[in-house]
Amino acid sequence: MDIPRDLKYTKTHEWIKRDGTRIRIGITEYAQKELSDVVFVELPKLGQDVLQGRAACVVESVKAASDIYSPLSGKVVAVNKDLELDPALVNKDPYGRGWIFDISLSKQEEINSLLDANQYDTLIHQKA
Amino acid sequence: MSYLPLTSSDRGAMLASLGLKDIEELFRSIPKSIRSKEYDLPLPASELELVNELEALAAQNRTSKTTLSFLGAGCYDHYVPAxxxxxxxxxxxxxxxxxxxxxxxxxxxxxxxxxxxxxxxxxxxxxxxxxxxxxxxxxxxxxxxxxxxxxxxxxxxxxxxxxxxxxxxxxxxxxxxxxxxxxxxxxxxxxxxxxxxxxxxxxxxxxxxxxxxxxxxxxxxxxxxxxxxxxxxxxxxxxxxxxxxxxxxxxxxxxxxxxxxxxxxxxxxxxxxxxxxxxxxxxxxxxxxxxxxxxxxxxxxxxxxxxxxxxxxxxxxxxxxxxxxxxxxxxxxxxxxxxxYLSALGKCGLERIARLNLERVQYLKEKIKKLKHFSFYFSSTNFNECLIKCPTGPKKILDALRGQGIIGGLDVSSYYPEFPDGLLVCVTETKTKGDIDKFVDLLSKV
Amino acid sequence: MYQVPTQSLTMDEKLIFEKSKPGKEGCSLPREGMVSSGLESGIPPSLKRTAPPVLPEVSEPEIVRHFTNLSRCNMGVDTNFYPLGSCTMKYNPRVNETIAQLSGFRDIHPLQPADTTQGMLKLLYELERHLSLICGMERFTLQPAAGAHGELCGMMLVRAYHKKHGNGKRKKVIVPDSSHGTNPASAALFGFEVVVVPSNERGRVDRGTLDRVLNDETACLMMTNPNTLGLFEDEIVPIAKLTHERGGLLYYDGANLNACLGKVRPGDMGFDIVHLNLHKTFSTPHGGGGPGSGPVGVSKEIVRFLPSPLIAFNKGCYTLEDSSPDSIGRLKLFHGNIGVLVRAYAYIRSMGSAGLAQASEDAVLSANYLRNKISKAYDVPYNDFCMHEFVASAARQNLKGVHAGDIAKRLIDYGFHPPTVYFPLIVKEALMIEPTETEPKETLERFIEAMLAIAKEAEENPDIVKKAPHTTVVGRCDEVLAAREPTLCYQAPK
Structure with missing residues (x-):
């Protein structure tokens, strides 16, 4: 299972890539496999405020609709419009072209609550 | 019971395969205190009896096939193709x-x-x-x-x-x-x-x-x-x-x-x-x-x-x-x-049936306009229904029409108190010129 | 060994639109000519449609063949065993169709004066009394158009009841994790907050958990009994007592009433509000997904809140009466799905008390017979005597990569409509099987043989199961493609 070392993770299988106060968010390789074929991503609205641990958007497969929880609090500053045309990017390239949204971080200290790659690896192996 | 295919020997064999003797054993998870007795229903009717009984009930209703009715108001008497x-x-x-x-x-x-x-x-x-x-x-x-x-x-x-x-x-x-x-x-x-x-x-x-x-x-x-x-x-x-x-x-x-x-x-x-x-x-x-x-x-x-x-x-x-x-x-x-229905009507049929409804309500309106004591609340284009202003509360008129075997439409006064004399009349393609003439003729006489 | 047919019907692949040819028509209409002046002049141009709708132009024989051929690409109870769990796909007596088509029931307008519809009103009045008797409730409204519509009506009644008693803050509805999806959806649609309680190791609602979640915010507890695992909630009496002590109401989802006829009544179990699915227990045809009918029965305390109108009988006359000022109001247009109600009435009249009890006994016996035989090759979690249905699991077959859905598809090759799959959610790889009382033992045997054969195939040749069905007009359909690139109606070629 691909778990890039340079990313942070949540227990709910989102990944976080940090660039200063700008945070990019997507779902992990493990999550996309569990979801199976993604058919639709209901993106958050630009400018929307999101709270850590609260649902920010929805990823749908044929038989399930799964909430994506925002790993951190902040304001949505970008959404991946490509997913509107090709939701399968979430399956094909979860850490790259399948990113979902960017936020500008509002609570610096929340970063500390995230998992690193090792911790996330342990988590999903416990699950399996 | 003809709807139940299991025979008593089937039931016996199936129970035996479960190691049971009595069907009641399958219902033992239902507490005794709430078990039902028989329902006090009428004895079952055979198919023949059922049909006779329900035909008799059906016969007590006046239908759009036997009674000239001008009711619409959300449910319309349009022809149903065979x-x-x-x-x-x-x-x-x-x-x-x-x-x-x-x-x-x-x-x-x-x-x-x-x-x-x-x-x-x-x-x-x-x-x-x-x-x-x-x-x-x-x-x-x-x-x-x-x-x-x-x-x-x-x-x-x-x-x-x-x-x-x-x-x-x-x-x-x-x-x-x-x-x-x-x-x-x-x-x-x-x-x-x-x-x-x-x-x-x-x-x-x-x-x-x-x-x-x-x-x-x-x-x-x-x-x-x-x-x-x-x-x-x-x-x-x-x-x-x-x-x-x-x-x-x-x-x-x-x-x-x-x-x-x-x-x-x-x-x-x-x-x-x-x-x-x-x-x-x-x-x-x-x-x-x-x-x-x-x-x-x-x-x-x-x-x-x-x-x-x-x-x-x-x-x-x-x-x-x-x-x-x-x-x-x-x-x-x-x-x-x-x-x-829509496939049968097709592109041209849909327009034609719309025209049939439209012309009937137009014909009705033209005829009513000629009556002395009846008029309309609105000047408008209507599809297959219109609100007629009666000389009195519609109840009287509807009763008189009933006396002639006609259901004359809907008294709207309970829905719209501002129209105490409002009668809503519907004419679809099922109404003939003769039907409408008869209706208007009777209106003129009440 | 059961022979898999090698040939099936071919799909008449064209859409009705693709059979269209200008100039054809499928029905003849009366001639115009009532108004002398031009009809068009009566329509202001601003109201006119600019281009006619793109409807097909097809002749009558072609229409009849089109729909007849399409029907031949479809399984129904008339053609196949249809053990779709929780849907009670029993035989639909044909005499009930004949009766529903009587002109005296079919050709009457809902706003006709009551004295012209006495036969109709009498039938509905009697049906209400019969349903009340069968369920142990005080009165029924016949208005709801389907089970879920009945649930919504029930939620409205719950709200009205608590409001009347000054308990507007009761905003929580408790549902078990095994409940039908409609239960939480109905509660949420009407603004309630849904609280889900897990089932215990016996597959039943857990009293201890309930004790913890029932409080002064609880509006009601929704239950199905027997539940969706096909198990009777044997602690229903203390559960009802506890719920009432805490000020909540008890709602009965009647989807599984087919197990209970002549055995136990929801009213006696302690339920305050009950919806029925007449298209399940009372044998009216499902029609490919409706029309159904979902009458709602209530206890004495709740009668005043029922939707308007109700049917009354005074001085030898049946009438439609607006209910009390406390009524929740109007739930739908007119008086309910009358055609369905007529069929259900006819069914009750043909069965009688003993016939209804025999139906439930046979349904429960058939389900247990299947459960026992099928459990040789499939896991059956909660493998206890069941009521009218049971839930098996494809967990064992899963080890070979075969899923419940694959087994369902393979059953089609064997000539059976699949059971409900992946429900209830608390069982992995669920196969929910409900045979009903209208299948002969020989059909049950054939189904068992097929299930055992498929288990064997899953073991020895899993691919044949995974790629099933092989004999149908279309093979496995790509649901991902359908959802990713939705094409939801015909587009005429430009």
Missing amino acids: IIPHLISRGEFLTAYTPYQPEASQGLLQTIYEYQSLITALTGMDVSNASHYDGATSVAEAVLVSIHHTQRKKVLLARTLHPDYRQVIATYLKGGDGEIKEIPFDKATGSIDTAALYKELSNDVAAVVVSTPNFFGVMEDLEGLAERVHESGALFIVSSHPLSLGLFRTPREWGADFACGEGQPLGLGLNFGGPLLGYFAATNEFMRKIPGRIVGLTKDNRGQRAFVLTLQTREQHIRRERAASNICSNEALCALTASI
Whole structure:
């Protein structure tokens, strides 16, 4: 299972890539496999405020609709419009072209609550 | 009992295979204290007795076949082509359930896809669901979608919308904090008072609901409404008599976001008002927000065209408390009926049947105009129904007509106290010139 | 060994639109000519449709063949065993169809004066009394159009009841994790907050958990009994007592009433509000997904809140009466799905008390017979005596990569409609099987043989199961494609 070392993770299988106060968010390789074929991503609205641990958007497969929880609090500053045309990017390239949204971080200290790659690896192996 | 195939020896053998002697052992998890005794029902009727008994009950009712009736008001006496009862009683359609397993249900799935296609063609909208319970619940659900989508609470209903539709919407809204405001109508035209509507349009309005033809049979002119409604950030819901769409502007042409209404005129017959058929169509924007089943086109693993239920994540069996609606069973067989009806009418037939309705109401109006004591509340274009102003409360007139074996229409005074003398009269293609002449002739004599 | 047919019908692949040819028509209409002056002059141009709708132009024989051929690409109870769990796909007696088509029921308008519809009103009045008797409730409304519509009506009644008693803050509805999806959806649609309680190791609602969640915010507890695992909630009496002590109401989802006829009544179990699915227990045809009918019965305390109108009998006359000022209001247009109600009435009249009890006994016996035989090859979690249905699991077959859905598809090759799959959600790889009482023992045997054969195939040749069905007009359908690129109606070629 691909778990890039340079990313942070949540227990709910989102990944976080940090660039200063700008945070990019997507779902992990493990999550996309569990979801199976993604058919639709209901993106958050630009400018929307999101709270850590609260649902920010929805990823749908044929038989399930799964909430994506925002790993951190902040304001949505970008959404991946490509997913509107090709939701399968979430399956094909979860850490790259399948990113979902960017936020500008509002609570610096929340970063500390995230998992690193090792911790996330342990988590999903416990699950399996 | 002829519906139960197990014989007593079958039952004995099946019990024995379970290591049981008495069927009661299978019910032992039901506490003794609440076990039932026999129901005090009448003794079972044989098929012959049943048919006799129910034919006798049926015979106590006056029907549209034996009594000249001018009732409409949401349920219309349109002719049902002979092929309809034959085709919809095919057991493969009649005794199937929702096509969850596409490989075993291509027939139904294709008919639903065709129904969706016919409804979008009729209304001009982009997407249709597979049907809803009736026109009123369909509009009510569109109102709920609008409230959810706009995150606003106020709903503006034209007072010319069928009073029962308005009541159903009110019932549906009692659970949340939705609020209804009724928009008056222009006393001269019987159409929505646009000035009053525009005054109410503010940033807390979720949806505006208008029907055309409206409850009075008046074809509303909705020019410019959609623009104003959308400017205020609200959504626009238009409800039409489906056969009027053979001649008159579609909900799409009026700028509607949702086209919802009653499909009963599409070959369903009267049935004492049920089952009905709620049609529900929308623009593409709401494709993933509309309630109910939807069928989509796809391919099978042999590369053939195939149909499946799709966008199911909107629905209760997947999203449970977060579903777009709670609807599960809809009115599938009625949707099939409508498909057969619209296919039979075809492009030209739809326009012709619309013209037949239109000319009958025009003929009726022309005849009534010549009567001394009768007139109209509105100067308007009507589709197949109109509100007549009687010289006295309609009850007297209806009673007199009843004496002549005629059901003369609907007394609207209880719905609209401002029209104490209002009689709503409906004439569809089932009424002949002779029927209308007779009706007007009797009116002139009461 | 059961022979898999090698050939099936071919799909008449064309859409009705694709059979269209200008100039054809499928029905004849009366001639115009009532008004002398031009009809068009009566329509202001601003009201006119700009282009006619793109409807097909097809002749009558072609229409009849089109729909007849489509029907032949569909399984129904008339053609195949249809053990779709929780849907009660029983035989639909044909005499009930004949009766529903009597002109005296079919050709009457809902707003006709009551004295012209006495036979109809009498039938509905009697049906209400029969349903009340069968369920142990005080009165029924016949208005709801389907089970879910009945649930919504029930939620409205719950709200009205608590409001009347000054308990407007009761906003929580408790549902078990095994409940039908409609339960939480109906509660949420009417603004309630849904609280889900897990089932215990016996597959039943846990009293201890309930004790913890029932409080002064609880509006009601929704239950199905027997539940969706096909197990009777044997602690229902103390559960009802506890719920009532805490001020909540008890709602009965009647989807599974087919196990209970003549054995136990929801009213006696302690339920305050009950919806029925007449298209299940009372044998009216499912029609490909409706029309159904979902009458709602209530206890004495709740009668005043029922929707308008109700049917009354005074001085020898049946009438439709607006109910009390406390009524929740109007739930739908007119009086309900009358055609369905007529069929259900006819069914009750033909069965009588003993016949209804025999139906439930046979349904429960058939389900247990299947459960016992099938459990040789499939896991059956909660493998206890069941009521009218049971839930098996494809967990064992899963080890070979075969899923419940694959087994369902393979059953089609064997000539059976699949059971409900992947529900209830608390059982992995669920196969929910409900045979009903209207299948002969020989059909049950054939189904068992097929299930055992498929288990064997899953073991020895899993691919044949995974790629099933092989004999149908279309193969496995691509649901991902359908949802990713939705094409939801016909587009005429430009």
